[in-house]
Amino acid sequence: MDEAIPRRRKVWGWGYQGEGPTPAERDAVAAMVAARFGVREVSFEAPPPVEALDLRPPRVHPPEALAHLCSDGPYERAVHAYGKSYRDLVRSLRGDYPHPPDVVAYPRTEDDLVALFDWCAEAGAAAIPFGGGTSVVGGVEPDVGDRFAGAVTIDLTRMAGVVEVDEVSRAARIRGGTLGPDIEDALRPFGLTLRHYPQSFEYSTLGGWIATRSAGHHATLATHIEDRVESLRAVAPAGVVETGRFPASGAGPDPNRLFAGSEGTLGVITEAWVRVEPRPRWRSSAAVRFDGLRQAAHGARALAQSGLHPSNCRVLDPNEALVSGAGDGSAALLLVGFESADHPLEPWLARSLEIARDSGGLVDEGSVRHRSEENGSRGGPVGTWRSTFLRAPYLRDVLVSMGMITETFETAVTWDRWERLHSAVLAAVAETLSAVGASPVVVSCRFTHVYPDGPAPYYTVIAPGRRGDEVAQWDAVKAAASDAIVTNGGTITHHHGVGREHRPWYGSGYTAGIALLGPPAEIGSGAPGWHAGNLDPPRRPRGTNG
């Protein structure tokens, strides 16, 4: 490495070194959680220092010509060994690093990437694309098995920057390795925003978002990053591909939609033209109370089917409302919000609240807000919520270090099936946690996005774990929850990606059709996702034409 890294990510936990909760914040969270779960003695486990990690010696070494792009130092290898799932955090906390990358490479250009691929192919090494490394589904873990002579993680954050802004068409050409805040900083002078805020926003990249079909800010309409991709450019071992830049097209299968969700298996997305929007000037929002989640869902469904297209239409069950500070835990909440750069939003919100009332909701009149840039109140509850939302991963670190099991999972399911799915998920989680000796448990549910045909329920589970056994405990819960989701018609992921953790549930309903095309070109990638070995064969015809 011939260049200093400006800010260093933590090897264990969320964010940059030196960031995170203060000791006082940590103790406050711990005390609250301990009280809630009856944890008698709180102790915080600390991860071992990097120097103490027992990393196996690198098995492959870059050629001279690529050495300046590469590192095999223990910090670099450790920080790229895991993503940010609960099981990643626990293993990292214990200093458990059985398969770090052998080498970490930092390409700066597409030519660098091609040279790195060529080397990996020659060396028989797996190439693992790595954006911000925030995968919570095992998407960056270099556990590539014996098929490969080694694993080279390709960190893409040096291939960054907003290259071009088209103010007329409202689009921007952005390099794949650009982090969320850097995108927004570059667009702000134009009065534009990409407005894509996954929880990982600060530490994840445009290329990673596209590769994993990240869902972001908008609760309706363009919920996923791929809805904003005009075109993209990618380096694959077979060469560079670039799709045409169109507002829409009817010419053959959409090639952008093939890369969206490819999770590194096709190559590396090096840049994309994405649709941006003017920064909102008007915001109208309100909170509506409902007796419970089912009632609130009724209201959310009516809203999702109304054609009003709220930017925010989040449903919080009583537990979510309590934990997020938005409620007191006695009721479910529906948070509805509109944003516009073009017009005030009173008629939109007024009709939304009529719908919510017709669905049995009680509008919290004190929560109704109409804000414009002029009146200067851009913070307020939304700002607070966003801050809480973005800080949540730091707080999770506290819980993990206390020995708590804390993880999330999510799905999307049609409205006709969602209640049955929800009941099945709650039962599966509760039964399995009890069976593995982890209780009491808090399971909360929110809808992160709503569609005319169904919600995207998002679950958070917190329970006291048994130190040393937490990963096995959680794996059992995850498997039971995933079974319940798939059995009841939910997708195995609405916005966390497939990765390694979802692969067993990623069956023919997803790969249908792709399987017909045969395996992708060999790209030497050990990254998970769909590839030949992951595909069910197409099913033979059913006996009936049902």
Next chain:
Amino acid sequence: MDEAIPRRRKVWGWGYQGEGPTPAERDAVAAMVAARFGVREVSFEAPPPVEALDLRPPRVHPPEALAHLCSDGPYERAVHAYGKSYRDLVRSLRGDYPHPPDVVAYPRTEDDLVALFDWCAEAGAAAIPFGGGTSVVGGVEPDVGDRFAGAVTIDLTRMAGVVEVDEVSRAARIRGGTLGPDIEDALRPFGLTLRHYPQSFEYSTLGGWIATRSAGHHATLATHIEDRVESLRAVAPAGVVETGRFPASGAGPDPNRLFAGSEGTLGVITEAWVRVEPRPRWRSSAAVRFDGLRQAAHGARALAQSGLHPSNCRVLDPNEALVSGAGDGSAALLLVGFESADHPLEPWLARSLEIARDSGGLVDEGSVRHRSEENGSRGGPVGTWRSTFLRAPYLRDVLVSMGMITETFETAVTWDRWERLHSAVLAAVAETLSAVGASPVVVSCRFTHVYPDGPAPYYTVIAPGRRGDEVAQWDAVKAAASDAIVTNGGTITHHHGVGREHRPWYGSGYTAGIALLGPPAEIGSGAPGWHAGNLDPPRRPRGTNG
């Protein structure tokens, strides 16, 4: 064939036998066109009767077990020999049938389809899926060359019907061979509509729409049928595939988007769950005059970027306005309309008209309409427009029989590029028509759909042709227009499909990525679209990381 066909399609021209313009309507159109183009003597050419067609003898014959599904009668073969493009109409008018299908099969079940595929594979025959046969890009023409022992067209209209309606999630399971009107008839009792109205609506099928990425009614948001597909089921030679039914998913590349636009090359789409919507109760609309197309486009762009999401946002240049009867040819028009099943639309339209005025438009106050189901005026200009829209293909038949060249083509392009593209297209069309001796010419342009990042311009060309030479004349124009479109950053099709006619312009910007996957499984299909022989190799990296 053991079953009578209830209504028989015309072998030549649009629609069912016995339908179309009356002799008086025909003469009126002819007189108007003759005056406009200075045609001195009008004569109508009639297609030869089926009995007079010189069809080569069938080269393949179905096995005994499939004979009851098949026909090799001349009517069946002739009516499936062409789609409905201008060059199809002219060739058919002249009795020019060099490659009709050898056999036409009418499967009723997926098992029938599998059996037909098995037979085609054994016989070495190409299998051509055929929905409503309204392709205007050569998508159903069985010109399969010498690689195949014959061509079997598989007419899918017996695999029809709305199977299931989910009123809660607002979705319906519909068989692929179902025609537009039959879909709407089945949904109407539920108060629902698919609201997908391509110009071919009456004679095209859901499966055909999905296979060709058909664009429909809505000018913004869900413009294409694939935006409404929750899941689908298809029979491929390798077996039956079925995708999961989800409101949204982040699990791997979207398999539905692989079938959308596959144009028969992957298999036959036998059914799909599609999102439907409640029938609108409120409609608000208005017309705005602009000095010319560029000014109207300015207004349309502002509207498309406003977040108001009009259902209708059509721009007509002066020629379009004149021909459609919406204007007098002295100005361009912007037609804006909103529809809702949930709420009155005054605020939406009011803001739209402010935007239009700010863009230099003159609102035609007499055109402003707010209608609700209650006040009973569901017809009006929209009804008239739709009727004109759906009748246009019949009128085209009159022009073709008069010897006029009359065809349309379309694209989508970002706003920053559209004016240059438009100028280049107009120049290319005018120059080429002049070079091939066809003038005077009328070229009109409308925007059928608008996106925040660009419009979908749609061109109509009318010029007097030289009998016997029209196809060559048009082919030259089409090539020049396609070159101009592609050179200036437009997609080769926004909603007409690739087919044979667009294949030369369907290059790596579309197939990028798909090429990485290698050729699809051999499916014995002669249908055009993307397949191994159609793919450019991925490009090698550029020298710079630009």
